[in-house]
Amino acid sequence: MKKVVVFGAGLVSRPLVHYLLKHGFQVTVATRTPSKAEALVRGFENGRAVACNADDNQALREQVRDADLAVSLLPAPRHPVVARACLDFGKHMVTTSYVSPAMREFDAEAKRKDLLLLNEIGVDPGIDHMSAMEVIRGEEKKGGVLTGFVSWCGGLPAPEANDNLFGYKFSWAPRGVLTAAKNSARYLKNGKIVTIPAAKLFAQPEMVEIPGVGTFEGYPNRDSVSYIQTYGFSKKVKTVFRGTLRNPGHCKLYTNLIRLGLFDDEPKHDLRGLSYRAFMEKLFGQPLWETIPARLKLPANETPLAAMKSIGLLSTNPISMASGSALDVLAERMQESLKFEPGERDMLLMKHIFTFEYPQKKTRAQISALLVDFGIPGGDSSMARTVSLPAAIATRLILEGAFRIRGVVVPVMEEIYRPVLDELATLGIQLTEKKTRL
Structure with missing residues (x-):
């Protein structure tokens, strides 16, 4: 039986832990609050809860040593510590967070040691990458040439639960959300790079329509320009923008x-x-x-x-x-x-807008891809499911030997995104597409 250690027992961890337990893996949940870990594995003979302070490097390393793969749901600054242990003990690693410069430095060593350190395999980042690449590669096979890409994503209270002056409720720790709000942003618009300083991040929100749900405010999300290289975009692509959705009034x-x-x-x-x-x-x-x-x-x-x-x-x-x-x-x-009350739902909104040219047909088209997912009253939140299920599926596939790629990786290659998206669809998480001629 393959062994997985999951660091962290926070608000998004339950779907991942239960998925892996139900698929027959030995899962150890390591957290500073053992009662949270015990609740996650209760009723599963193949689950184990252990006390582990994430700031105790030696205790963390011992848990990695005894596993076949480590999943880090810890705060982002701790991911490189987990990665260092994985490299030292020859273990694969999965995390839902953005690749940091410190993590990127491990790429050559991971390749040399035949290890996969898979990052950005949550929802945003994660499902956004994978669903975008699925559409782009699919249209390229039909002769399409991408010229523009805009992506919006936001986790919010469901409309009936949107009952406070912030227009927001937290399905995870607020500190990370607030810290992210202090980031500057860059994006490509009509061939020119636009830089937004942190102080002006919310200054000019765009109004974004989500069919069947409503109109939301959108603002730039971090550095979209870096994804030109990550996604392998050609110079034909003149617009690349990734943004965050919030309820009206949020930005002011x-x-x-x-x-x-x-x-x-x-x-x-x-x-x-x-x-x-x-x-x-x-x-x-x-x-x-x-x-x-x-x-x-x-x-x-x-x-x-x-x-x-x-x-x-x-x-x-x-x-x-x-x-x-x-x-x-x-x-x-x-x-x-600003927390969800029992029985309240959250929702996850994602909208991609692609612009393609088809040189052989001398035509242009716009494709929109939409995901609207709601939490389960009394069960898992949408944020928990969409963040942790991609990571859980990828963990299973790694341990089953499905991926050959090695190094510090984000899920933009077909060998990863195709099977992960296929399984997410069976779990009810799937984008719908609409194509319009321009």
């Missing part, structure tokens, strides 16, 4: 929270004895309903005051942490206040 709200410094992770403040309101007053002065509008140079009804109040940032309740940054406090209030 986040812009003002950032302007207030509430996304700042430094400095760390002494929070002992402070209420949330007292901490806000420490940052902005008092009274807050005057100082915050003055800071933003906006009327009070256009500031985030109501949203801040709705999550308890203006309450007199004591802050539970002894020290932390503005970002730490904001993330803690969001995690407590």
Whole structure:
């Protein structure tokens, strides 16, 4: 029986762990909170829960040594530590996160040691890559030449659960979402590279229609330009854009929270004895309903005051942490206040727009590919399923010897994306396509 160690037992881990257990693998869930791991493997004889602090490199290495493959669902900075252990002990690795520069440096060594370190095998990144490449390669076989690619993705509350001023609820830890909101972005538009500094990331959202669901705000997602090489695009491609979808009003709200410094992770403040309101007053002065509008140079009804109040940032309740940054406090209030209630659904939206030329036919066409997936009330969220099932399927295929490719890899080659997408379709996760002549 092949052995898999899964590092992390967070909000997206259950579908992956259960998929692997049901497919007969010996699965060890290693996390600093054993009770979470025990809940994941309960009822499975081939499941095991162990206490493992991700910051304890030696304990982490021991778990990798005893497995055939390691899945890292840890925070992104810990992935290279897991990868280093995998390389030292000759084990394959799977993670859903973006390839970092530190991870990329392992490519040559992984190839030399006949190992696969598979990254970006979640939803965004992951399903977005695989579904895009499926369409592109399919049209190329029909004589199509790609000239433009736009991709949108967002995890949101289902419409009936969209009931707060943030238009958002967290199906995973807020800190990662907030940190990502501080990234700059680059994309290719009509042959020219456009760079958006972090401070202006939300400044000019585009309105994006998702058929049958509604209209959403979209903003650029990280560095789209790098995917020109990743996807193997030719110079014929003049537009490459990857964006994130949010509910209307999100971009204005986040812009003002950032302007207030509430996304700042430094400095760390002494929070002992402070209420949330007292901490806000420490940052902005008092009274807050005057100082915050003055800071933003906006009327009070256009500031985030109501949203801040709705999550308890203006309450007199004591802050539970002894020290932390503005970002730490904001993330803690969001995690407590913007969560899904039992029975509520989330949804995952993905929309690709491809533009193709067909030189032999002297025609042009646009193809849209759409995924709308909802969470299961009382069961797994859509975010959990779409993030972790691709990784679970890929893990199974690696251990069954289905992939020959080696090195630090993202799933843009057919030997990976074809079988993963095929199995996702059997699990109800599949994009639908529509082709329109231009």
